[in-house]
Amino acid sequence: MRVMLINPKFRLPIDTRTTPHLGLAYLAAVSERRGDEVFLFDADVEAESVTDAVHRFQPDAVGITANTPQVKQAWRTAQAIKSVKDIPIVIGGPHPSVLPLESAERSEIDIVARGEGEEIWLKVCDVVEKGLAADPSFTARDLLDPQARHIDHILGITFKTNDDELHNHPDHPPIADLDELPWPAYHAFKMESYTNLQPATDAIDGAKSFSILTSRGCPYRCTFCSQSIMPQKWRARTAESILAEWQHLVEDLGAQEIGVLDDSANIKVDRLFELSDLLIEHKLNHIPWIFVNGIRANLASQEFLAKLKAAGLKRTAFGVESGDPDILLSIDKKIDHDTIRRAFKNAKGVGLETIGFFIIGLPGETEETMERTIKFAIELDPMIANFSMLTPYPGTIVYEIAKRQGRMLVEDWEDYVFFEGKARYEMGEMTAEVIERKWREAYRRFYLRPSRVVRIVTRKDFWINWRRTFRMAFRTLFPREEKTELKQAIEANV
Numbered sequence: 001m002r003v004m005l006i007n008p009k010f011r012l013p014i015d016t017r018t019t020p021h022l023g024l025a026y027l028a029a030v031s032e033r034r035g036d037e038v039f040l041f042d043a044d045v046e047a048e049s050v051t052d053a054v055h056r057f058q059p060d061a062v063g064i065t066a067n068t069p070q071v072k073q074a075w076r077t078a079q080a081i082k083s084v085k086d087i088p089i090v091i092g093g094p095h096p097s098v099l100p101l102e103s104a105e106r107s108e109i110d111i112v113a114r115g116e117g118e119e120i121w122l123k124v125c126d127v128v129e130k131g132l133a134a135d136p137s138f139t140a141r142d143l144l145d146p147q148a149r150h151i152d153h154i155l156g157i158t159f160k161t162n163d164d165e166l167h168n169h170p171d172h173p174p175i176a177d178l179d180e181l182p183w184p185a186y187h188a189f190k191m192e193s194y195t196n197l198q199p200a201t202d203a204i205d206g207a208k209s210f211s212i213l214t215s216r217g218c219p220y221r222c223t224f225c226s227q228s229i230m231p232q233k234w235r236a237r238t239a240e241s242i243l244a245e246w247q248h249l250v251e252d253l254g255a256q257e258i259g260v261l262d263d264s265a266n267i268k269v270d271r272l273f274e275l276s277d278l279l280i281e282h283k284l285n286h287i288p289w290i291f292v293n294g295i296r297a298n299l300a301s302q303e304f305l306a307k308l309k310a311a312g313l314k315r316t317a318f319g320v321e322s323g324d325p326d327i328l329l330s331i332d333k334k335i336d337h338d339t340i341r342r343a344f345k346n347a348k349g350v351g352l353e354t355i356g357f358f359i360i361g362l363p364g365e366t367e368e369t370m371e372r373t374i375k376f377a378i379e380l381d382p383m384i385a386n387f388s389m390l391t392p393y394p395g396t397i398v399y400e401i402a403k404r405q406g407r408m409l410v411e412d413w414e415d416y417v418f419f420e421g422k423a424r425y426e427m428g429e430m431t432a433e434v435i436e437r438k439w440r441e442a443y444r445r446f447y448l449r450p451s452r453v454v455r456i457v458t459r460k461d462f463w464i465n466w467r468r469t470f471r472m473a474f475r476t477l478f479p480r481e482e483k484t485e486l487k488q489a490i491e492a493n494v
Ligand code: B12
Pocket: 010, 011, 012, 016, 017, 018, 019, 020, 021, 022, 023, 024, 026, 027, 062, 063, 064, 065, 066, 067, 068, 069, 070, 090, 091, 092, 093, 094, 095, 113, 115, 116, 117, 118, 120, 121, 213, 224, 225, 226, 227, 261, 263, 293, 393, 394, 416, 417, 418
């Protein structure tokens, strides 16, 4: 069967890096294993329009991914495809997973796949393939025929049959053994069109960078995090399975750096001790790698981090979130400031570069609590401090709090992204003016300290990449109004 997997266009106005979509890379891999011919259409890097691509490739089924700011473009993309042919269209990803009915109600969407998608996608493909075998003119309308009950057996999907009845099936069970999954199908992507997620080497954009996922899910439920889209049970691959993929990335694909994309890779430290030994034993530890999303600070002893460093780890991030003890408690991070201090000390002690993730504008914040966050960031002094202004995403607890007790300043899903240095909601004494001012102050005070400036300009990668760094810094401190223009360009680009 011919299947097309789509990442709808969504370019942030800030200078983000592009990287192949790992979720689609997994879907492409399982589809290929099923025997499908896969066309991966990443609108961020494709030159042709999606309709031209559909005319040319003639897919039998289409899968589209969507996070919240992407979902409207996903719908537009589906409409464009339906204008060519009534191909079955499945939408999945973080946004439809938390608000499935919204997409299922739309005529251009046939099926919403909630949560982890590989098994659901395969089951839908099986049904479409059988339908096409029985009748080569099988369409999405046939798939949703209420009498035929083609997809009644598939868990984890939400859809509307042709008689307008909505069906919301129970969740699909999580994949029991992640080692069974094939490796992400990077060959389906135009790899030369991507940069990298977070440069680990001084070569920056020149380096061949790949991502890897060694575990899925997270047992925690921080109030601001969209973790609820994935099964709560943390599941991990074995060290041997990770090693095999790591070898493939380095030896077959020429990876010069690797980004580990797990949400919480170190829930079981023994597994990473074992992986480190294997990376060292197989002489893969010369390839730098980083924990892009951070690891749990409460499971980051010096011995553990030293072992990871010996295995090639160059940089790790920690989610610090807030410098105020009460706010930290309120977000259910289940961590305290001393533990965070120790984790940074341990990481720096073994020579790792560090990143701290901080949030400005959590529910209940005041100017004083934000001030504590800025001071704590300066005290921890990571190599990179990332301050984000809170955007309450649907499906999170902060979203419910912001809706109930605050005032959302955005209506449109496309605005649920960090744009123009603007706050996304207000609550109590936390006005947009305060959030925006403290956020700008955080960057200014953290990065413009004389000691910090000296340290930055003496780094080699600063000089390799100085134009981008200045552009980013300028846009952070002096955000400009560019949303309308950008949105129009994206809409016109379907
Ligand atoms: C890496 C990453 C990025 C990278 C993107 C790289 C890329 N091209 O994918 C960067 C840094 C650019 C990024 C940016 C943003 N991100 Co981000 N990101 C992630 C992260 C950490 C990992 C994504 C990943 O690879 N997951 C692993 C794969 C296997 O899972 P997956 O992609 O979700 O796909 C699975 C299922 O969702 C499902 N599925 C997905 N699509 C489809 C389609 C079909 C047809 C089917 C059947 C199934 C299906 O099946 C897949 C396999 O199981 C996630 C957190 C997370 N745990 O997922 C956040 C996450 C996706 N990001 C998030 C957000 C908010 C953003 C930003 C909006 C932040 C911002 N700057 O304002 C931007 C949006 C940028 C954009 N262009 O869209 C949120 C999304 C919440 C939401 N409601 O949308 C997440 C969930 C973080 C969180 N925990 O809150 N992000």
